Amino acid sequence: MRLVLLGPPGAGKGTQAVRISARHGIPAISTGQLFDRQISAGTPLGRRAERYVRAGELVPDEIVLDMVAERLAESADCGAGFLLDGFPRTLAQAEALDRMLTVSCGPLDAVLDLEVGESEVLERISRRALSEGRLDDGAETARRRLKVFAAETAPLRSHYAGQGLLRTVDGSGPPDGVWARVEEVLAAVPRPQVRASRP
Template structure:
């Protein structure tokens, strides 16, 4: 099973990605983690990314796709993977599709967790209040103002990506405002897999 998981910050992508890996024996692939691992391992593409990042530039799509390509060639990805945080644009989606085609692979689905953005802001406010009450450290960007900016950026970037995958017939929308267990069940249902 090869999947892409879409959804705004706070929608529960990380939780659902972990559940998909456990339930279906696939690997969660975070591009940030893969990028750091490639740099640390000093792979050819990792060294290229390291130089780009050292200059303070964004890593170009072709380098990110090359890192994803290297990673999915690893034995633990043989049963499949769920991409979390990539692709972010239609251009990246096309590059990902071309790379998978070259490998004789294809995506089985793209699951978008559809959520109410104002409810996400309330969710963050509650989480921050609970963490503060317990005396836990709160991330600097874990506040309603930062979340609102991240949601705006997500909407601008992902609306075209959702449309891209809708046109390919791969997009499956799931109500991300359900309970965690209900979201998990809905994902399995739209993918046509047994729990």
């Protein structure tokens, strides 16, 4: 199963991604974790991404695409399935991902959109900042990230709805309740045929 998980910062994508990965046996690929790994390692991609992450801004498409392509290439057969958490974030990224998957893993099977109200999102981000000390979770930074999401990421809904892939999930409330709704949606997604490995 090849999936994308959408939703604003603080929507609980990371929590649900871990559960989806474990339940369905597919790797969860988080752009946030990719950024952290590349930044901590001091790679050229990491150095380019760091200033955007610290400012709470979207990392430019070319940097994100390079990181995702590199990560997908690590899988022996990405056609068997994966979950992209936090990518794509712009329409240009989504279109580039479509092209990338057409020649590599095969098309997406579904895009899950976690919907959560702004007040609940800000409360979650505040708690996470206190417990984890994340660079990108200050109060003002969080508000900027939500504005960026509304302006640049929300159009993805139309893109994926037009492809018949969008599945909206109520992401409010405790994680267990959200998980039950995610599983209900995934149960209705047709299982893909695994692309045969090339000789």
